[in-house]
Amino acid sequence: MMVKLDIEVYEARHGFVARLIGDLVADTTLALVQLERALVATSQVVIDLSGVTTLDDSGLEALMRLVKARHDAGTVITFEAGEPCLFPQMEHQPLSESGPGFIRLPARNDAVIYPAG
Numbered sequence: 001m002m003v004k005l006d007i008e009v010y011e012a013r014h015g016f017v018a019r020l021i022g023d024l025v026a027d028t029t030l031a032l033v034q035l036e037r038a039l040v041a042t043s044q045v046v047i048d049l050s051g052v053t054t055l056d057d058s059g060l061e062a063l064m065r066l067v068k069a070r071h072d073a074g075t076v077i078t079f080e081a082g083e084p085c086l087f088p089q090m091e092h093q094p095l096s097e098s099g100p101g102f103i104r105l106p107a108r109n110d111a112v113i114y115p116a117g
Helices: 030-038 057-072
Strands: 005-012 017-025 044-055 076-080 111-115
Touching: 005 030, 017 057, 030 044, 044 057, 057 076
Parallel strands: 005 111, 017 044, 044 076
Antiparallel strands: 005 017
């Protein structure tokens, strides 16, 4: 089964919002390393977890590493989530492929970070 994590990053009033969409699992944690690098010069970040459909302990650990790294650098981080829809990984169906306008970053997993718009 293929797992996928897309990340929308867009500017908000006082910083940036990073919306995670898809599977936050061991096979997609590299996307959070890429996100952390993309947010180096950011003072405030909202991490929106409303699009996460699958979460495992490796995904949660990677998320906490990102939060700690940005917090240690002085970034104010808050979390936002709508009505979550979490499914066990074995029952999750992969999201459809990215459309035009998406930026693919080199990674070992199927991670995509793109501006919302």
